[in-house]
Amino acid sequence: MNGDWLLRGRDGRLTVYLPSGEAVLCRAERGPGGPWEDAPRTVGGTQKLHPGAAVGQGADRYAHLAAWRPTVPGESGLVHTTHFRPLLAPLDWVPIGHPDKKGDRTGPPAVAVDGPGRGYVFVRNAGGGVSLRNQKVKGGWGGWLDLGGQEIEERLAPVAAESGRVELYACAPGAILHWHQEGDGKKPVRAAEVEAAVRPGTLRALATSAEHTTVFFTDDSGDVCAWRPGEKPVPLLAAAGPGPVSAVRCVIEGHDCTVLAQRSASGRVAFAAYPTEQESAGAWWTESGPQLPSDALVAVALDEHEELVAASLSPSTGTLLLTRRKDEPGLALEAWREI
Incomplete structure (x- = not known):
């Protein structure tokens, strides 16, 4: 899944x-x-x-999903659904078309949800730029929008800021590009970029304050770095493993912290925490749980008590493991259990 595949619904249940x-x-x-x-x-x-669906969640805690479906031989189209509550059935998939009108898959979709709860589906188009289709202010879907860009890497990282406006981060050769909305429901515009040598598939964006979103990525030297538009990328710590980090903000002992999780090279899940937007404070990994298969995915979220919960999933075995933060100082976790 592209996005946060572990979510808390508005009724407090995890999905x-x-x-x-x-x-x-x-x-x-x-x-x-x-x-x-x-x-x-x-x-x-x-x-x-087709494989490679995407999921995103809004402030209303409704989940939005998008995926490619086969249409006629050699061609595909995108579909979207909304899941309002964990124990309800999601809506049926609704076709939303193709960024180039027709053709095969052009890259995995990515989903964000703005403040009023409208879904935004981003995808790389056949020209190597980014296309967007989003739900309209008065209902229904707008047309496909071309946001520009060239040689954009397939995996995109959208995020809703605390303002509810949607932003997008994407990689091009030697750079990270950034788009943002200048008003509610407006077309995102190219706003900034920064030189960076990014390992493919490692972008992860998070709203980190009322003013900023932060994108995390692994650079070619193997460091997990953080970038906020208008600043320079900051190396945070050496990557624990090859994949992207999962990230969430939570309060730890009264402090607003950002928690990162990643499958480590040893096969276990590694966690790191630091004061949000204070990368200079440093961070270090602590490993937890059993060794996982090489295809294992890791996700972090907050439970009904706003406490950290983490999950790992191995698609090859179907094994799903879960842990929660203990009622103890620091980032102590319960024993992982299969669900």
């Missing part, structure tokens, strides 16, 4: 979204804190999908 062959599955807590549903459910009906 995980899982890739499964030609479908996306969801599985939710029966009540806040568990237990979980015995088996996952299919999202969006019987529509067959």
Whole structure:
């Protein structure tokens, strides 16, 4: 999944979204804190999908998902659905077209949700730039918008700022590009870029204050770095492993902290925390849990008590593990358990 596949619904229940062959599955807590549903459910009906779905969540805690579906031989189109509450069935997939009108897949979609709850689906187009289709202020969907850019890497990192306006980060050769909205519902405009040698597939964006969003990435030297537009990228710590980090803000002992999680080179999940937007304070990894398969994914979120919860998923085995923060000082975690 592209995006935060571990989410808390507006009723406090956690949901995980899982890739499964030609479908996306969801599985939710029966009540806040568990237990979980015995088996996952299919999202969006019987529509067959290509791998690589995306998920995003708004301030209303509704989940929006987008994916490619096969249409005619050699061609595909994008579809979208909304999941309002964890124990309700998501809506059926709705076709939203192709950024180039027709053709095959051009890159994995990415999803953000603005303050009023409208979905934004970003995808690289056939020309190597970025295209966007979003829900309109008065309902329905607007047309496809070309946001520009050249030689954009496939994986995009959208984020909703605390203002509710949507921003987008993307990589081009030797640079990170940034788009933002200048008003509610407005077309995002290219705002800034910075020179950076980014490992493909490692961008992860997070709203970190009322004024800023921060994008995390791994550079060619192997460091996890943080960048906020208008500043210079800051190396934070050496990457624990090869994939992207998952990130969330939470309060730890009264301090606003950013927590990063990543599957480490040893196969375990590594966590690091530091005061939000204070990268100069430094951070270091602490490993947790059992060794995981090489394809394991890691996600972090906040539970119904605003405490850290983390999950790992191995698509090859289907094993889903979960841990929560203990009621102890620091970032102490419970034993990982399979759900």
